[in-house]
Amino acid sequence: MTGDAPTAPGFGSRLRHQLPLLVWLVLVWNLLWGTWSWANLLGGLVVALAVMLLLPLPPVVGGARVRPVALVAFAGYFVLDLVRSGALVAWQTVRPRGIGRSAIISVQLRTDSDLLLTILAESLTLVPGSMVIDLDRERRTIALHVLHVDDEDEVERQRASVLAQEARVVRAFGSADDVAALQSAPPENAALENEAAEGRPT
Numbered sequence: 001m002t003g004d005a006p007t008a009p010g011f012g013s014r015l016r017h018q019l020p021l022l023v024w025l026v027l028v029w030n031l032l033w034g035t036w037s038w039a040n041l042l043g044g045l046v047v048a049l050a051v052m053l054l055l056p057l058p059p060v061v062g063g064a065r066v067r068p069v070a071l072v073a074f075a076g077y078f079v080l081d082l083v084r085s086g087a088l089v090a091w092q093t094v095r096p097r098g099i100g101r102s103a104i105i106s107v108q109l110r111t112d113s114d115l116l117l118t119i120l121a122e123s124l125t126l127v128p129g130s131m132v133i134d135l136d137r138e139r140r141t142i143a144l145h146v147l148h149v150d151d152e153d154e155v156e157r158q159r160a161s162v163l164a165q166e167a168r169v170v171r172a173f174g175s176a177d178d179v180a181a182l183q184s185a186p187p188e189n190a191a192l193e194n195e196a197a198e199g200r201p202t
Contacts, residue, residue, distance in 0.1 A: 020066060020173055022048050024119060031126055070171040077168055081127045089128040092148055103149035107162045109140045110181045111170055120169045
């Protein structure tokens with residue numbers, strides 16, 4: 001035999017390249033159960049492996065670069081947002097005047113990586129009080145439903161919070177090109193602000 005034909009990468013190779021996704025799926029599984037235990041950890045690992053085997057995602061171009069310091073910062077802010085937003089939603093639920101107004105806002109993002117967008121969308125949805133309702137990869141926009149929006153300043157704070165979370169995700173998992181894209185000029189959001197203002201009261 002004079003040469004070997006190229007073979008498709010095996011599961012072990014795909015697993016090494018998609019290790020960050022595997023870890024994230026296990027984390028989401030445990031967060032959905034609400035408790036940490038060895039049973040939930042092993043169960044999440046089995047479910048994550050099954051998802052990756054039965055529903056394989058397209059290969060991630062460039063892969064992921066896990067940066068330990070940035071990962072700790074991302075995890076720390078994520079836990080802080082969980083606690084703070086959970087307490088805020090609980091208070092809004094029991095206070096006499098209720099939750100009040102909410103909003104649907106759109107945010108222009110700076111990354112178009114499938115992996116980074118998935119991590120960003122899941123991290124935003126897991127925080128109480130926000131829910132991703134649309135994600136347009138080609139236009140790099142994400143739409144969220146958020147609670148407790150009283151005025152335009154609060155809309156801008158919510159949008160800035162999404163952009164800050166995007167930056168933490170990119171610095172923790174993105175490639176050098178993804179990180180460099182964060183230094184680009186701030187996105188133009190005038191049209192998106194008008195959409196948010198028109199659809200804010202619910």
